[in-house]
Amino acid sequence: GAGVSQSPRYKVAKRGQDVALRCDPISGHVSLFWYQQALGQGPEFLTYFQNEAQLDKSGLPSDRFFAERPEGSVSTLKIQRTQQEDSAVYLCASSLGGSSPLHFGNGTRLTVT
Amino acid sequence: DQQVKQNSPSLSVQEGRISILNCDYTNSMFDYFLWYKKYPAEGPTFLISISSIKDKNEDGRFTVFLNKSAKHLSLHIVPSQPGDSAVYFCAARGGGSQGNLIFGKGTKLSVKP
Numbered sequence: 119g120a121g122v123s124q125s126p127r128y129k130v131a132k133r134g135q136d137v138a139l140r141c142d143p144i145s146g147h148v149s150l151f152w153y154q155q156a157l158g159q160g161p162e163f164l165t166y167f168q169n170e171a172q173l174d175k176s177g178l179p180s181d182r183f184f185a186e187r188p189e190g191s192v193s194t195l196k197i198q199r200t201q202q203e204d205s206a207v208y209l210c211a212s213s214l215g216g217s218s219p220l221h222f223g224n225g226t227r228l229t230v231t
Numbered sequence: 232d233q234q235v236k237q238n239s240p241s242l243s244v245q246e247g248r249i250s251i252l253n254c255d256y257t258n259s260m261f262d263y264f265l266w267y268k269k270y271p272a273e274g275p276t277f278l279i280s281i282s283s284i285k286d287k288n289e290d291g292r293f294t295v296f297l298n299k300s301a302k303h304l305s306l307h308i309v310p311s312q313p314g315d316s317a318v319y320f321c322a323a324r325g326g327g328s329q330g331n332l333i334f335g336k337g338t339k340l341s342v343k344p
Contacts, residue, residue, distance in 0.1 A: 122274070151331065160235075160320050160334030161275065174331065209274055217263055217282075217324075220332060222274030 120144065122223035124210050130229045131200045139195045139226045143212030151220060152185055152195050153209040161209050167193060168215070200230045234258045235323050237335035246344050250308040254321030254335055257302065261323040265332065266295060266306045269318045278319075279306070311342045 123142040131137050143150050148169050153161035154177075163177040169190035178185070182201075187193040197204055207227050211220035236255045244250045252266075262283045267275035281288040281295045281304070288295050294307045308315055318339045322332040 153334075158336070160237075160322075160336045161332075163331050163333070166331055211274075217280075219265060219277040219280060221277065222267075224272065224274045 122210055122212055122221055124208075124223035124226050126226060127224065128227050128229075130231060133201060133230055134199050136196065136198045137200055137228065139197075139208050139210075139228070141193045141195070141210030141212075141223060143191065143193070143210070144221055145191075147212035147214055147221070148190070149213045149215045149218075149220075150187055150193050151211045151213075152193070153211065153222075154179075155207045155209055155225070157206075164195070164208075197228075200228075202230050204228060205230045232257070233335075234261075235321055235333050235335040237319075237321055237338050239338050240336070241339040241341070243341045243343060244311045246313055246342055247310045250306075250311045250315065250340055250342065252306040252308075252319050252321075252338050252340065254304050254306075255302060256304075256323050258323070258325065259299075259302070260325055261333075263324040264295070264297060264304050265322045265324070266293075267320040267322060267334075268315075269320060269337070275320055308340075311340075313342050313344050316340055316342050 150167040152164040155161045166174040167187040182198045184196045207225040209225045211222045265280040266278045269275045297304045318337045321335040
């Protein structure tokens with residue numbers, strides 16, 4: 119069946135460039151999460167949507183990070199003026215909500231040079 | 232300060248034997264715990280979960296044990312198979328319905344034939 123789809127799989131950006139990462143959640147999943155995973159670390163929470171509402175953005179590391187989910191389905195994570203420390207795998211996950219498990223996509227590996 | 236800790240970065244087990252992966256947490260408000268399995272270049276895949284009101288949950292070869300007084304949980308895999316070789320993440324969810332998870336750093340399990 120269709121899982122969470124993320125694109126692109128790999129992205130190389132020069133320092134200072136803006137990037138946009140896309141997430142297509144599982145159809146019908148109301149909850150959508152973005153996580154950042156640095157090398158050798160576990161995923162770290164960035165932000166959470168319930169339908170189109172961004173209910174928690176406490177994990178976004180700076181105001182250069184922005185996420186949206188305008189129609190309650192596809193979500194985009196945008197990083198402005200990328201820095202080397204932004205290099206990581208960005209994971210998107212969706213769920214039915216409540217205590218339902220999160221289903222992750224394969225992530226986008228961002229490398230900032 | 233890490234709220235979910237996996238103190239063993241790696242574990243090596245012989246095929247057919249038991250694998251025991253450990254996880255400690257600090258926040259007594261966590262009400263739900265999950266284990267995820269991750270292969271290289273893929274997103275984490277949900278494996279098994281346990282509510283804080285239980286002390287054991289079993290699913291086939293996988294059993295999760297929760298010791299609330301010690302703030303400790305463990306994942307037992309028996310018998311271990313070479314295909315179980317992956318990184319295992321312990322995750323915890325705080326109280327409420329948001330569903331946001333806090334992950335440990337992971338333990339890399341190698342099952343040798």
